[in-house]
Amino acid sequence: MNPINTILxxxxxxxxxxxxxxxxxxxxxxxxxDLLPALVVYASLTGGLTTVALLAVGGGLAFDALSANPLGIxxxxxxxxxxxxxxxxxxxxxxxxxxxxxxxxxxxxAAPLLTLLLLFTGGHAPFVGWGTLWQWLVMSxxxxxxxxxxxxxxxxxRGAFFYRPLTETSFRxxxxxxxxxx
Amino acid sequence: xxKKKQYVVLGAVLVxxxxxxxxxGGLPARLKQALGGxxxxxxxxxxxxxxxxxxxxxxxxxxxxxVRQNEVFRRENAELRLRLLQAxxxxxxxxxLHQLLGWQTRAPWKLKLANVVxxxxxxxxxxxxxxxxxxxxxxxxxxxxxxxxxxxxxGAVSLTRAQVILLGDPACRAAALVQNPxxxxxxxxxxxxxxxxxxxxxxxxxxxxxxAPGQNVVTSGQGGIFPAGIPLGTIVDFRAVEFGLYTEARVxxxxxxxxxxxxxxLFP
Numbered sequence: 457m458n459p460i461n462t463i464l465x466x467x468x469x470x471x472x473x474x475x476x477x478x479x480x481x482x483x484x485x486x487x488x489x490d491l492l493p494a495l496v497v498y499a500s501l502t503g504g505l506t507t508v509a510l511l512a513v514g515g516g517l518a519f520d521a522l523s524a525n526p527l528g529i530x531x532x533x534x535x536x537x538x539x540x541x542x543x544x545x546x547x548x549x550x551x552x553x554x555x556x557x558x559x560x561x562x563x564x565x566a567a568p569l570l571t572l573l574l575l576f577t578g579g580h581a582p583f584v585g586w587g588t589l590w591q592w593l594v595m596s597x598x599x600x601x602x603x604x605x606x607x608x609x610x611x612x613x614r615g616a617f618f619y620r621p622l623t624e625t626s627f628r629x630x631x632x633x634x635x636x637x638x
Numbered sequence: 639x640x641k642k643k644q645y646v647v648l649g650a651v652l653v654x655x656x657x658x659x660x661x662x663g664g665l666p667a668r669l670k671q672a673l674g675g676x677x678x679x680x681x682x683x684x685x686x687x688x689x690x691x692x693x694x695x696x697x698x699x700x701x702x703x704x705v706r707q708n709e710v711f712r713r714e715n716a717e718l719r720l721r722l723l724q725a726x727x728x729x730x731x732x733x734x735l736h737q738l739l740g741w742q743t744r745a746p747w748k749l750k751l752a753n754v755v756x757x758x759x760x761x762x763x764x765x766x767x768x769x770x771x772x773x774x775x776x777x778x779x780x781x782x783x784x785x786x787x788x789x790x791x792x793g794a795v796s797l798t799r800a801q802v803i804l805l806g807d808p809a810c811r812a813a814a815l816v817q818n819p820x821x822x823x824x825x826x827x828x829x830x831x832x833x834x835x836x837x838x839x840x841x842x843x844x845x846x847x848x849x850a851p852g853q854n855v856v857t858s859g860q861g862g863i864f865p866a867g868i869p870l871g872t873i874v875d876f877r878a879v880e881f882g883l884y885t886e887a888r889v890x891x892x893x894x895x896x897x898x899x900x901x902x903x904l905f906p
């Protein structure tokens with residue numbers, strides 16, 4: 457596991473939560489797009505499970521700290537999504553734009569539903585109604601669109617700040633080709 | 639081995655979630671404040687950027703436009719001064735009459751201006767954060783308003799910031815009075831539409847309430863949080879609920895909650 461990658465993801469979560477609270481999309485779209493599920497998708501496909509857990513705990517706590525949510529309520533949904541994706545990561549074409557979009561869409565759709573489920577289970581009374589369906593749609597689509605952007609952004613940062621791994625060819629100048637029957 | 643590690647991490651996150659959700663007393667609030675404190679440098683950076691933008695806009699405004707605006711404000715100021723004189727005379731007269739009748743006089747409002755620094759990141763609550771905190775004398779349940787009308791009440795307070803629970807959030811209720819001949823009373827209890835923060839429900843009105851669209855609604859002063867007479871909004875429509883036992887009305891709020899930049903905190 458690359459610690460720099462983990463630190464970058466945690467830093468991105470910290471800034472993402474602030475951006476959501478400081479310059480939201482609620483005024484224009486009627487719903488606030490959540491950036492954390494998209495980050496969880498990226499973390500679960502490129503990092504280890506510890507990175508996913510740290511992101512879910514750190515990002516969830518930061519989100520709840522700036523929100524009226526009970527502290528810690530967002531941690532479990534984020535980690536649950538990351539855990540499921542991480543388990544199936546070998547079967548996912550993570551470099552495909554469409555796969556990233558679909559995963560972001562599914563994660564952004566599942567995260568608010570799971571959080572609301574936990575809130576209702578805990579006896580809280582969040583404000584929901586028919587308009588929540590529109591908000592859910594915007595959050596899902598927004599999350600789906602943001603996920604490929606997140607992949608590109610991290611690829612750019614990694615390309616700008618880290619050495620690329622040296623690719624070794626199979627060609628050896630000193631190799632000897634033996635010809636013969638055996 | 640790999641599978642085992644996965645389940646250890648899953649168990650650790652589960653246990654941590656249960657611990658954080660079941661923290662005793664005021665510990666979650668203090669933890670929230672501490673975590674929110676990590677964002678202080680970003681608050682500073684954001685406000686500095688905003689100030690920079692305002693300064694740039696001010697520098698770009700032509701001089702004749704500034705002179706014109708200054709003239710408008712000068713006229714408005716003169717008009718408001720005259721109105722203030724009139725209001726002061728009425729206040730003095732009111733106090734004198736209160737004294738003659740032996741009524742308790744109402745203390746004048748003490749207001750403090752605050753900037754809205756953050757909005758609620760979750761879609762299912764209606765709150766904002768302001769840049770005043772405990773060090774400015776803020777405490778829970780103080781009313782928050784704009785010149786147009788009531789906005790909400792103070793929720794959690796940290797040293798430098800405070801959360802404002804806006805009208806329409808299930809946690810902010812206000813006792814209200816309809817300014818009609820019957821002076822019907824009810825409670826603003828929740829938002830009427832998820833996508834329109836300007837509409838709230840006015841419930842628990844009598845089934846004989848004489849309502850009409852356009853009637854003004856103000857705080858009634860009951861409930862002990864909001865003083866009487868703060869404008870809330872106007873009635874949009876109404877209907878009978880609970881098999882005709884009560885009437886419920888939709889109220890369009892006077893204050894624009896989706897474009898809050900500066901609010902006033904009212905001290906008793």
